[in-house]
Amino acid sequence: MAHEEIHSDVHTDAFDPSNVTNPEHAQHHIVTPMQYVLVYVTLLVGTAITVLAAYHDMGVWNPVVALFIACFKACVVVLFFMHAKYQSRLIKMTIGSGFFLFIVLITMTLLDYISRSWGMW
Amino acid sequence: MSAHTIVSLPDQSTAKLPKVNYINAEQGILSWLLTGDHKRIAMLYLISITFFFFIGGAFAGLIRFELLTPQSDLVAADTYNKFFTMHGIIMVFLFLVPSVPATIGNFLIPIMVGAKDLAFPKINLLSWYLYVAGGILTLAALVLGGVDTGWTFTTPLSTHYLNTHVLTAATAIFIAGFSSIFTGLNFIVTIHRMRAPGMTWFRMPLFVWSHYAASLLMVLGTPVLAIAIVLVALERIFGIGVFDPAKGGDPLLFQHLFWFYSHPAVYIMILPGMGVISEVISTFSRKRVFGYTAVAFSSVAIALFGFFVWAHHMFIMGVSNYSALVFSLLTMLVAVPSAIKIFNWAFTLQKGSITFETPMLYAFGFMGLFTIGGLTGVFLGSLGMDIHLTETYFIVAHFHFVMVGGMLMAFLAGVHFWWPKMTGRMYPESLSKLAAVTTFIGFNLTFLPQFILGYMGMPRRYAAYPPEYQVLNVLSTAGATVLGVGYMLPLLYLGWSLKYGAIAGNNPWQATGLEWQIQSPPLTENFTETPIIDYEAYDYEWLEKKTKDEVTTVG
Amino acid sequence: MDNAIVDTHEVHEHVSLPQHRHHFETEEQQREAGSFGMWLFLLTEIMFFGGMFFAYLLYRNWYYDAFAAASNQLNVPMGAANTAILITSGFFMAIGVWAAEMRKRKMLVWMLVLTTVFGCAFIGVKYFEYKEKYKLHHIPGNNFSIAMFVSPQNYPQYPDTYAEKPLMPDMAQKTQVFFFLYFAMTGMHALHMIIGIGLLFWLTWRAWRGDFSSGYVAPIENFGLYWHFVDIVWLFLFPLLYLINRHPLN
Numbered sequence: 001m002a003h004e005e006i007h008s009d010v011h012t013d014a015f016d017p018s019n020v021t022n023p024e025h026a027q028h029h030i031v032t033p034m035q036y037v038l039v040y041v042t043l044l045v046g047t048a049i050t051v052l053a054a055y056h057d058m059g060v061w062n063p064v065v066a067l068f069i070a071c072f073k074a075c076v077v078v079l080f081f082m083h084a085k086y087q088s089r090l091i092k093m094t095i096g097s098g099f100f101l102f103i104v105l106i107t108m109t110l111l112d113y114i115s116r117s118w119g120m121w
Numbered sequence: 122m123s124a125h126t127i128v129s130l131p132d133q134s135t136a137k138l139p140k141v142n143y144i145n146a147e148q149g150i151l152s153w154l155l156t157g158d159h160k161r162i163a164m165l166y167l168i169s170i171t172f173f174f175f176i177g178g179a180f181a182g183l184i185r186f187e188l189l190t191p192q193s194d195l196v197a198a199d200t201y202n203k204f205f206t207m208h209g210i211i212m213v214f215l216f217l218v219p220s221v222p223a224t225i226g227n228f229l230i231p232i233m234v235g236a237k238d239l240a241f242p243k244i245n246l247l248s249w250y251l252y253v254a255g256g257i258l259t260l261a262a263l264v265l266g267g268v269d270t271g272w273t274f275t276t277p278l279s280t281h282y283l284n285t286h287v288l289t290a291a292t293a294i295f296i297a298g299f300s301s302i303f304t305g306l307n308f309i310v311t312i313h314r315m316r317a318p319g320m321t322w323f324r325m326p327l328f329v330w331s332h333y334a335a336s337l338l339m340v341l342g343t344p345v346l347a348i349a350i351v352l353v354a355l356e357r358i359f360g361i362g363v364f365d366p367a368k369g370g371d372p373l374l375f376q377h378l379f380w381f382y383s384h385p386a387v388y389i390m391i392l393p394g395m396g397v398i399s400e401v402i403s404t405f406s407r408k409r410v411f412g413y414t415a416v417a418f419s420s421v422a423i424a425l426f427g428f429f430v431w432a433h434h435m436f437i438m439g440v441s442n443y444s445a446l447v448f449s450l451l452t453m454l455v456a457v458p459s460a461i462k463i464f465n466w467a468f469t470l471q472k473g474s475i476t477f478e479t480p481m482l483y484a485f486g487f488m489g490l491f492t493i494g495g496l497t498g499v500f501l502g503s504l505g506m507d508i509h510l511t512e513t514y515f516i517v518a519h520f521h522f523v524m525v526g527g528m529l530m531a532f533l534a535g536v537h538f539w540w541p542k543m544t545g546r547m548y549p550e551s552l553s554k555l556a557a558v559t560t561f562i563g564f565n566l567t568f569l570p571q572f573i574l575g576y577m578g579m580p581r582r583y584a585a586y587p588p589e590y591q592v593l594n595v596l597s598t599a600g601a602t603v604l605g606v607g608y609m610l611p612l613l614y615l616g617w618s619l620k621y622g623a624i625a626g627n628n629p630w631q632a633t634g635l636e637w638q639i640q641s642p643p644l645t646e647n648f649t650e651t652p653i654i655d656y657e658a659y660d661y662e663w664l665e666k667k668t669k670d671e672v673t674t675v676g
Numbered sequence: 677m678d679n680a681i682v683d684t685h686e687v688h689e690h691v692s693l694p695q696h697r698h699h700f701e702t703e704e705q706q707r708e709a710g711s712f713g714m715w716l717f718l719l720t721e722i723m724f725f726g727g728m729f730f731a732y733l734l735y736r737n738w739y740y741d742a743f744a745a746a747s748n749q750l751n752v753p754m755g756a757a758n759t760a761i762l763i764t765s766g767f768f769m770a771i772g773v774w775a776a777e778m779r780k781r782k783m784l785v786w787m788l789v790l791t792t793v794f795g796c797a798f799i800g801v802k803y804f805e806y807k808e809k810y811k812l813h814h815i816p817g818n819n820f821s822i823a824m825f826v827s828p829q830n831y832p833q834y835p836d837t838y839a840e841k842p843l844m845p846d847m848a849q850k851t852q853v854f855f856f857l858y859f860a861m862t863g864m865h866a867l868h869m870i871i872g873i874g875l876l877f878w879l880t881w882r883a884w885r886g887d888f889s890s891g892y893v894a895p896i897e898n899f900g901l902y903w904h905f906v907d908i909v910w911l912f913l914f915p916l917l918y919l920i921n922r923h924p925l926n
Contacts, residue, residue: 030777031770040767047759047914051752054919062923066915074908081770081904083897088708090313091715098719101341102726104428109377109730112432116441120738231699238699240709306716314709315700344720348727352860361816361856363731369739369850378727651701 029086039080046073127405127476128629130547136624138545142642157242158645163228164543165249167536170216170224171612173256177211180204182605185567185598191591193584201584202269203285207259209272210290214297215256217528218386221393222339223252223304225535226332228543230308232636232643233326235317235652240310241303248303255297262289271582273383274349276364276375280356288357291350298343298350301389305339308332317635319654323417326634326658327410330417331396334424338385338392342428346382349375373439380431388427390524391491392420394531395462398484401534402466404632405481406473409659412465419458426455436507445504452502459495463488478630479553483534486561490526494519497572512582515575521568530560533611540615541625545641548618552610560607566600633664695892707894714898718905721868725909728861732916735853742850744921745825745840749814750858751805755918758801759910765794766907769900776896781889784896788880791903795873802866809855816856822848858917865913868906875899 050069058065079085084095114121130136143160153161183204187195196204227245231238239245262268268290270279279287312333316325353375355361362368364375403410410416432440432448440448466488475481497519500506510516541547570593575581579590586594628637635652636643656663700706736743772787813821824831825848828840843851879899882888888896 030774033771033774036767036770036774039770040763043763044760047756047763050915050919051756054752054915054922057923062919062921066919067912070912070915073911077766077904077908077911081766081907082901087711091712094712094715094719098341098722101428101719102722105345105381105723105726106730106733108429108432109381110733111447112373112377112440112444113734115443116439117738236699240699241713242697242699244713302720306713306720309716310709310713314705314712340716340720341723344722344724345727348724351864352727352731355856355860359817359856361860362853363856363860369735369853371734374731374734378730646699 029083031080031083031086035080039076042076043073046076125476126478126550127407127631128478128547128550129626129631130623130629131626133623136626138624139640139642139644141644142545142640143645144544144642146645155246157238157246159227159231159239159242159245160543160643160645162242162245162249163224163226166219166223166227166252169249169253169256170219173211173215174608175612176260177208177216178605178608180208180211181601184208185601187584188586188594189598191586191588196584198584199269200267202271202582203267205582206268206271206290207263210259210268210294212524213272213386213390214294215252215259217390217524218297218301219252219304220390220528220532221397221535222308222332222335222389223248223300225397225532225539226308226393227304229539229636230311230329230332231315232639232647233329233634234312234315235320235635235648235654236311236315237646237648239307240315241307244303245307248300248307251296251300251303255293255295255300258289258293258296262286262293265289273379274353274375275379276353276356276372277366280353280364280372280375288354291354295347295350298347301339302343305336305343308336309340312336317652317654321654323414324654324656324658326396327399327413327416327420328393328396331392331399331420334420335389335392337421337424338389338427342382342385342389344382345378346386349378349382352378373435376435376438377432380434381428384431384434385424385427387520387523388423391528391531392423394487394528394535395420395459397531397535397538398466398487399462400632400634401480401484401538402469403659404538404630405478405484406470406475407661408469408473409657409661410465411468411471412461413658415461416465419461422458423455426451426458430455430502433502433507436504437511449502449504449507453499456495456499456502463492463495477554479548479550479557480534480538482554482557482561483530483537486557486564487527487530487534490522490530490564494522494524494527497522510575512580513575514571514579514581517581518568518571518575521571526564526568533557533560536611536615538630539636540618541629542636542641542643544619544622545625546618546622547625547629548611548622549614552614556607556610556614559610560604563600563603563605563607567597567604568600570594570596570600631664631668633659633661710894710898711901714901718901721905721909725861725864728857728864729912729916732857732861735850735857736916736920739847739850739853741843742825742847743854745843745848746814746851746854746858747918747920748836748840748922749809749812749824750918751808752918752922754801754805755914758798759914761794761798761801762907762910765791765798766904768794769903773893773896773900776883776888776893779889779891781883781886784883784888785880788876788883788896792873792876792880795869795876799866799869799873802862806859809859814851814855815859816852820852820855822851825851861913861917865906865909868909872899872903872906875902 046069050066053065053069054062056062078095084091143158146158147156153165156162156165183195184201187193187201187204189195193201227239265286268285268287270283270285270287270290274287274291312325312329352363356364360368363370364372366372399410399416430448430452432444433452436445436449497515501510501516501519537548537553574590574593574597577590579586625641627639627641629641630637635654638652639648696703697706700709768787768790772784772791775783775787809815812824813819814824822843822845824834824837825840825843826845828837828842831837876899879888879895883896
């Protein structure tokens with residue numbers, strides 16, 4: 001490099017205006033044990049509801065309810081146990097893209113099956 | 122060709138390699154085998170993929186040798202099946218997928234973003250060991266008697282009708298897949314979180330953008346291949362019935378899972394090559410890449426759309442007509458970003474100061490051959506055409522045009538372009554030009570006849586064929602011989618240059634980019650000082666001003 | 677995964693903790709990179725399990741009656757208990773992360789031990805479930821038997837089976853598809869748990885040595901991410917495998 005200045009802190013705004021190296025000071029929020037206890041109880045309650053609902057005949061809604069509760073529990077675990085709620089936007093987008101692609105796999109493959117094998121469904 | 126060249130080497134009578142660099146920083150084989158230095162790992166990869174390339178190439182030679190005559194007279198049909206399977210597995214998984222990312226990408230990505238190393242050096246090393254393990258298992262499958270499923274492992278052939286070493290080969294690919302995942306993971310984290318101050322997303326070289334897009338595909342797509350392979354293994358070992366119609370399974374399910382990865386895989390293979398071409402074309406036209414933003418976004422668009430088109434590999438396999446229609450339409454869409462790149466490279470060339478050093482020769486080859494390959498891909502994406510052309514030599518020609526005419530040329534362009542940076546030495550230019558032209562001629566002679574063969578109806582993966590196809594097959598084999606010579610040459614002269622090549626200096630191409638601002642070969646920690654970026658990518662004016670102000674030091 | 681340091685202070689002092697890797701400029705960068713890397717790895721796991729979830733979706737719809745009957749062979753109390761056990765294990769892991777952030781060495785060790793104990797309990801219950809399936813010839817392969825599905829009335833000693841409607845033989849054959857998916861999905865899940873338990877032993881030992889109670893939290897945090905993910909997979913497996921059709925058939 002032509003200029004050999006020594007910068008004691010290259011991560012200040014003067015040299016790093018777009019804050020590339022230290023974006024979004026995440027992870028400083030520490031989830032309290034009480035929050036964890038609430039989440040824990042929620043998960044157990046959700047499990048109980050799932051089991052009880054399974055023994056009631058709700059016709060076509062049974063799998064919908066079961067999956068809905070499972071998704072809710074998964075969200076709670078991701079947001080709180082895995083701290084996603086307090087993480088940077090990058091992490092949130094990463095999680096979102098994972099689920100997006102999972103949905104693409106399921107729906108686009110289903111697209112094929114649902115439009116053939118008529119007798120099987 | 123013009124005699125004008127932009128190569129600018131230091132005075133050879135006094136030039137020396139830098140005293141300390143990543144190659145001589147530590148001595149001993151263990152310092153290489155246990156290294157965390159991304160540059161050393163890149164070199165380890167370069168040696169191993171070259172090794173596997175020539176084995177895969179040997180199988181290609183055997184295939185072409187058999188196809189000289191219409192009868193299956195060189196080997197039995199089953200053995201021929203093993204030839205094309207091993208050729209495919211080795212070339213796809215052990216050569217093309219890691220070629221640019223694991224060698225040139227590993228070497229350059231940290232330097233290009235201004236970092237000292239990748240985010241996870243140990244995982245980088247692990248990725249190489251996984252690659253080697255996958256490679257050894259593949260060789261084991263070969264030595265034990267080979268696999269004859271085709272590299273696509275199509276069910277129910279691979280699960281129910283063969284007793285060759287499918288499991289060994291499948292395990293090999295499973296392990297090699299993790300190598301790919303870890304490389305991609307490393308790149309994504311490095312590019313997001315380790316850029317130097319001032320290195321915004323839109324100041325990065327386009328090489329980095331294309332590796333970012335390819336890494337997304339590696340991380341998200343490869344696991345689906347993994348589960349497909351696991352299910353094949355379970356089917357073979359336990360007879361679980363997941364792909365067995367007699368037990369209620371659907372063989373097509375395997376293909377959905379396999380191609381969900383394997384279509385994005387072709388973009389994993391080509392995107393890094395496109396990144397190389399962006400760098401090479403810019404440097405040898407002395408002009409910034411036209412439409413930087415469009416090229417950057419088109420890389421990500423290719424990655425995204427690449428996930429939506431996989432069933433175009435399954436049009437004749439029994440997918441529903443409606444689904445085939447949807448996938449055909451989406452396939453038309455995915456061609457657009459690739460075309461954008463070709464247009465932008467062409468406009469970069471326009472009114473540029475073009476010189477024809479070897480990397481540029483390969484880049485021109487890429488542009489022509491990839492365009493042909495890509496356009497034939499559009500023909501194949503069209504449902505009506507595909508019904509007739511699929512499983513013929515048209516497909517074989519198509520993917521060899523994009524992968525060999527495209528990707529392999531881009532790989533060679535990259536190796537030649539960054540050879541002086543990686544080794545500190547220049548290769549012999551006239552010999553390299555000869556090799557480039559030889560490969561171009563050999564390639565066209567090999568694969569253009571195959572388009573005609575396919576259109577005329579010659580099926581792929583057949584050891585024997587009707588005699589009317591022989592002339593074109595002989596032409597193709599002749600071309601393959603020339604091609605083989607063209608590929609041997611770089612192995613020889615690049616090896617020669619390590620000891621006898623001219624000293625390259627920091628920036629023999631007078632190129633922009635952080636990698637050309639540091640010594641050749643680089644120090645282990647890349648930079649002595651964290652670089653601060655306050656200029657755009659491909660800023661040739663900045664470079665000119667800087668070189669004028671700079672005092673050139675010797676050695 | 678093995679490098680990152682938590683920085684609970686706002687001021688970024690360039691004090692080098694022993695685990696600071698020098699290709700990172702700051703400890704916070706190192707920690708963020710490690711966490712991001714772990715999330716990317718979990719994405720690969722989502723896509724890996726995704727293939728099997730699709731196979732389940734497909735075959736459950738194609739062979740609903742067989743799946744329902746086969747699902748009723750699974751033990752809901754054991755499954756529900758296992759769900760609760762795994763949720764509890766995750767809870768202790770989360771508290772463990774908090775303990776590491778608060779630099780409480782003994783509490784962290786206890787939490788890791790409890791996480792491990794409940795994880796092992798889960799595997800233990802699964803062992804009993806698998807053993808039962810083995811005894812009843814419900815493991816896919818050469819020993820698979822559809823007798824209990826074709827003629828449930830012959831099994832008064834199993835009241836749940838006895839109450840089922842008999843299936844036609846060709847539909848009864850498809851129960852093997854259910855059981856293959858059951859073993860493949862819960863087996864893959866159990867494999868991930870066993871790997872996790874192995875890692876837990878290592879982490880517990882290091883935690884006892886004090887490696888994670890002086891500001892270096894990343895391995896605990898990142899392992900926590902992995903452990904919670906494995907938990908989430910089970911949260912979906914339980915209703916999908918055990919609770920397909922538990923209400924009396926009309």
